[in-house]
Amino acid sequence: MSIPRKPAEIANGTGNEVLSGEAVVVEKEGDDVTAAFIAGARIALDLCQRFDIDIAVLAESSPSCGTTTIYDGHFAGGKIPGMGVTAALLKQHGVQVFSQHDVAAVNELILAARMG
8 A cells, every 4th residue: 555545444344344354444535445454454463473472552543553443434533433454353363452542551561571
């Protein structure tokens, strides 16, 4: 995908539904970019598995990285509960996902793990 990429949102579902084939990711102009989002999620999962990463800090509300909310698919700023495609795939494979707003909690989790 281009950088910067065009605005995209999940239509009629969340990242879990995209992964199960029940929803799609579309750009504002209507182009279906589902395959690119799934491919990106698989690359992220591969990297987590290859480098033994079990915690990911992601960008909240993104159609890829949203951990608790995503935009609702109407391109009007509305949000719904749910995860983005990458966040959902990582979580399905045991990676703990957090938003950038939860960095303090992530730090505490890492410190606790180091302490024993």
